[in-house]
Amino acid sequence: MADTTLGAIAPARGVKSPGRLRRRYSMLTRRDKMVLAVMVAIPTLIQLIFIWIPTVLSILLSFVRWNGLAFSDIRPAGTANYEFVFKDYPPFIPALQHNILWLLFLAVIATPIGLLLAILLDQNIRGSRIYQSIFFAPVMLSLVLIGVIWQLFYSQNNGLLNFLLGTSGTPRAVDWFGDPNINIWAALIAATWRHAGYVMILYLAGLKGVDPALREAASLDGANAVQTFFRIVFPVMRPINIVIVVITIIESLRAFDIVYIINGGRNGLELISALVIQNLVGEGQVIGIGSALAVILLVVSLVPIVIYLSRTFKKEV
Amino acid sequence: MSSTIVRPRKPGAALRPTKVGSVQRPHYGTHIFLIIMAVVWLIPLGWAMFTALRPKADTDKYGYFSFGGSFNFENFVAAWNQGGFSKLLFNSAIIVVPTVILTLFFASMMAFAVSRFTWKLNITLLIMFTAGNLLPPQVLAAPLFEMFKHFELPYSVSGSGSLLNTYFAVIAVNTAFQVGFCTFVLSNYMKALPADMTEAAFVDGAGIWRQYWSIIMPLTRPALAALGTLEVIFIYNDFFWPLLFIQSGDMLPLTTGLNNLKGQFLSNYNLLAAGAIITVIPTLIIYLALQRQFVAGLTLGASKG
Numbered sequence: 001m002a003d004t005t006l007g008a009i010a011p012a013r014g015v016k017s018p019g020r021l022r023r024r025y026s027m028l029t030r031r032d033k034m035v036l037a038v039m040v041a042i043p044t045l046i047q048l049i050f051i052w053i054p055t056v057l058s059i060l061l062s063f064v065r066w067n068g069l070a071f072s073d074i075r076p077a078g079t080a081n082y083e084f085v086f087k088d089y090p091p092f093i094p095a096l097q098h099n100i101l102w103l104l105f106l107a108v109i110a111t112p113i114g115l116l117l118a119i120l121l122d123q124n125i126r127g128s129r130i131y132q133s134i135f136f137a138p139v140m141l142s143l144v145l146i147g148v149i150w151q152l153f154y155s156q157n158n159g160l161l162n163f164l165l166g167t168s169g170t171p172r173a174v175d176w177f178g179d180p181n182i183n184i185w186a187a188l189i190a191a192t193w194r195h196a197g198y199v200m201i202l203y204l205a206g207l208k209g210v211d212p213a214l215r216e217a218a219s220l221d222g223a224n225a226v227q228t229f230f231r232i233v234f235p236v237m238r239p240i241n242i243v244i245v246v247i248t249i250i251e252s253l254r255a256f257d258i259v260y261i262i263n264g265g266r267n268g269l270e271l272i273s274a275l276v277i278q279n280l281v282g283e284g285q286v287i288g289i290g291s292a293l294a295v296i297l298l299v300v301s302l303v304p305i306v307i308y309l310s311r312t313f314k315k316e317v
Numbered sequence: 318m319s320s321t322i323v324r325p326r327k328p329g330a331a332l333r334p335t336k337v338g339s340v341q342r343p344h345y346g347t348h349i350f351l352i353i354m355a356v357v358w359l360i361p362l363g364w365a366m367f368t369a370l371r372p373k374a375d376t377d378k379y380g381y382f383s384f385g386g387s388f389n390f391e392n393f394v395a396a397w398n399q400g401g402f403s404k405l406l407f408n409s410a411i412i413v414v415p416t417v418i419l420t421l422f423f424a425s426m427m428a429f430a431v432s433r434f435t436w437k438l439n440i441t442l443l444i445m446f447t448a449g450n451l452l453p454p455q456v457l458a459a460p461l462f463e464m465f466k467h468f469e470l471p472y473s474v475s476g477s478g479s480l481l482n483t484y485f486a487v488i489a490v491n492t493a494f495q496v497g498f499c500t501f502v503l504s505n506y507m508k509a510l511p512a513d514m515t516e517a518a519f520v521d522g523a524g525i526w527r528q529y530w531s532i533i534m535p536l537t538r539p540a541l542a543a544l545g546t547l548e549v550i551f552i553y554n555d556f557f558w559p560l561l562f563i564q565s566g567d568m569l570p571l572t573t574g575l576n577n578l579k580g581q582f583l584s585n586y587n588l589l590a591a592g593a594i595i596t597v598i599p600t601l602i603i604y605l606a607l608q609r610q611f612v613a614g615l616t617l618g619a620s621k622g
Contacts, residue, residue, distance in 0.1 A: 028434075032525040036430055039529070043427040043496055044442060050461065050493035051449040057460035068463060117354065120347050133608065134355045137362070140600045140611070142554030142572050148579060148593045152368055153361045158586050160364045163382035193361065198615075205616035254453045257556045261576055273455040280459050281561070291459050298456045305451045309444055 058298065061291035068280075068287050081292035089289070095270040098184055102191075102271070103252035110192040111248055114199025119229065121200070122207040136201055138194040147261035150190040151177060180268025187258055187269060195251065199244055206240035207233070242311060249304040253297065272297050362597070369393065369590035376587060392591035400578050400592050402571070406599070409553055409570035411484055416491045417548045421541055423492065424499030429529045431500070432507040433515060443504060450497030454557050461490060462561055477564070486562040487570075491552055499544050502614075506540040507533060539613075546607045547614030550600060571596055 028036065065077045085092050117135055121128050138146065153160050154176035161176065162168040176186040210233050218228040234241070256273040259265045265274025272293055279290030368381060375386025396402070427446065431439040465480035472478050480486050514536070515528045523531075534541075559573040566577055575596060582589040604611065 028525070035525040036434065039426040039525075040430045040442070043423040043446075043500065046423065046489070046493045046496060047446060047449055050490050051452070051457065051497075052445070054457040054460035054464065055452065057464075058456055061459055061463075068466070071467070117351075120351060123344065123347065125344050125347060125351075131351050131355055134358050136608075136612070137604065138358070139615075140550055140604045141597065142556060144554075144556045144572055144575050145593060145596050148575060148589065148596075149361050149365050151579075152365050152586060152590050152593070155586065158368075158376075158381040160360070160382065168382065190361075193358070201612055201615060250451055250453075254455075256453075256455060260556070260560075261579065273453055276455040276458060277561075280462060287459050287463070294456045294459060297453050301451070301453055301456070305448055308451070309448055312447070313440060313444055 055298065058291050058294050061287055062295045064288050066287040077288055081288040084289060085292050085296070091266075091270045091275055092272075092293075095272045095275050098269070098271050099252060099255070101184065102188065102255050103249060105188045106191070106195050106248045106252055107245075109188075110195040111199050111244060113192065114196040115203050117196065117200040118203035118207060122204060132201075132204070135197045137197070139197045139201070141194065143191070143194065143255075143257035144261045146190050146194055147187075147258045150186070150193075151262070154186055177262050178267075183262065183268045187262060191255065191258060195248075198247075202240060202244060202247075203237070206237045210236050242308070246304050246308040250301065253301050253304075365590045365593050368587055369594050371587060373585055373587045381586070392587045393595060396582070396588045396591040396595060399588070400574075400581070400595075401567075402592075402595055404567060405569065405571040405574045408568060408574075409572070409599075412487050412491070412555075412559070412570050413549055413552045416488050416495070416552045417545055419488070419492045420495040420499055420548055421545060424496045424544075425503055425534060425537065425541070426529065427496070427500045428503035428507050429533055432504040433512075433528075433533065443501065446497040447501045448497070450494060450501070454494070457490075458561055461486075465562060481562060482564045482568065483562075484568070487558045490558050490562075491555060495548055495551065499548070502544060503537060503540055506537060510536055543610045543614035546603065546610040550603060550611065553599065571599075 062081055063077055063079070065075045065080070066073060117131075121131055141149075152158075156162065156173050156175040156178065157168060159168075159176070162173045165174075167173045174182060177183050214232050214236065215228055218232045223231065254273065255271055256265070256277075259269040259271055259274055260277070263269055265271055265278065276290050276293045276297065279286050279293065368376070369392050370388045370390070371386060372389065372391060376383075379385035427442075431443050462481070465483075465486045468480045470479055475483050477483070510533065514532055518528050518532055553570075554572055555570075556572050556576075559570050560576070563569055563573070566574070569577070575592070578592050579589065582592060
């Protein structure tokens with residue numbers, strides 16, 4: 001759900017709300033209050049029923065044993081599910097490591113590539129729009145489709161990569177998506193293909209917002225391009241930087257589609273999100289274990305979410 | 318203009334962003350780097366296209382990495398028919414259209430209420446909406462699955478006897494997820510609209526609904542268009558919710574259906590490539606037609622104003 005993943009991009013800044021001009025609720029007529037109440041109630045109920053109540057239920061379910069059949073089968077389990085996950089569930093530690101690796105790779109490789117492309121394309125160079133379209137195209141694609149497209153590229157015997165390496169058809173041909181020691185890196189490169197374009201487009205918007213007078217002043221003071229960028233432009237783009245940090249963290253926690261389409265999130269591609277689903281669907285549903293994993297994912301995700309929200313809404317509360 | 322004259326000519330100056338009116342120096346290094354990157358970026362899609370255009374017999378004979386044999390669109394026709402793409406695309410439309418309309422409708426109502434009026438809890442609710450959109454969907458998977466499974470319906474309404482395996486489940490959850498993000502963006506947009514517009518309507522005695530529907534909504538059209546484009550792509554690309562809720566293969570939308578097609582076409586890479594390219598086409602059309610809207614949706618509010 002890239003998308004969705006793509007959620008948090010708009011920081012509430014720049015727009016100073018004309019608070020005193022806004023209508024006070026108490027000034028409305030009764031009929032208007034009713035209408036307004038309905039307009040708020042419907043979306044709020046949808047949010048409660050499909051997001052927040054399930055979130056609470058997820059926490060509750062992580063403390064029970066249940067096979068998902070009759071409600072009467074639910075048995076309290078205390079913290080047994082968590083103990084199982086941390087001590088006796090072999091894929092958990094690899095999944096945790098892969099999620100961290102995912103974050104580091106996007107932060108250290110994909111995001112700087114996107115930033116570099118944005119800086120180069122911001123220079124008014126010829127064909128800038130064509131380059132932008134090319135780098136941005138993968139952002140339009142689902143991670144599932146990206147998994148399939150890269151499968152064709154990575155394929156052991158028919159893929160382009162092994163042909164280019166000259167190993168195709170020989171025993172040395174690497175199975176990029178199949179080899180459990182390598183496939184996480186192969187998947188990360190495919191994910192980078194998309195993430196860099198996304199970062200590029202956000203930074204391009206950010207760079208356009210930087211006051212040209214700042215650069216002029218810096219160059220008059222004798223700063224070179226690199227100094228101007230790191231000392232002046234980059235710090236000025238702080239709000240965009242924060243959005244990109246948050247997006248990168250959340251994307252790496254949400255990563256799911258691409259590993260699921262490759263092999264269901266097994267065999268070198270374990271991620272916490274994939275383990276949640278493996279415990280919920282298929283044979284022997286263990287709702288309690290799946291929910292314990294979901295709660296771990298929830299707790300970790302709350303860190304960037306809270307940081308982002310507190311920064312975004314600080315001025316307004 | 319005068320600044321162009323005073324600008325010190327030094328080594329490295331060519332790298333400096335030259336903005337308005339100044340004589341541009343050619344950025345050879347930059348161009349070479351960008352061309353290499355662009356070629357690298359196009360390789361995966363280009364390779365899929367190349368494979369899709371060649372008959373299986375030819376690739377078997379000459380190898381996948383070769384130019385021998387013919388090039389045609391037969392794989393696309395075969396993939397379309399064998400993969401049931403018309404059905405998959407139709408199913409995607411059944412999910413995408415109502416989800417996007419409902420999302421924009423609910424989000425604009427909520428955004429109107431929180432941005433144009435001051436009342437207790439309005440910021441709290443806005444924070445709750447925004448936070449909901451940022452959660453990993455897998456956190457909600459188990460409870461939503463069980464909620465829908467245990468929501469009993471007569472078999473005349475749902476073949477599964479519950480809300481599982483219905484489009485309602487997918488549309489409802491997708492809407493709930495996207496409403497949070499859209500409310501946030503639209504409320505920022507509406508906040509920036511001048512207050513006197515609705516103020517005048519108030520004096521004329523226009524009710525809340527008329528202010529929303531006849532005054533604010535038309536003014537919000539650019540934001541709605543950008544978000545609408547973005548949401549069509551998001552929902553079309555959604556893999557997870559149909560994977561969780563829809564069990565019958567003939568009800569799956571295209572993106573989730575790819576999972577099955579991948580298994581079905583695994584022995585025939587040419588068909589798989591053609592299927593992948595067919596799946597790219599709807600997004601490509603939207604991209605080419607509405608690229609500006611899409612980018613505006615992504616960066617809405619990220620730029621000043």
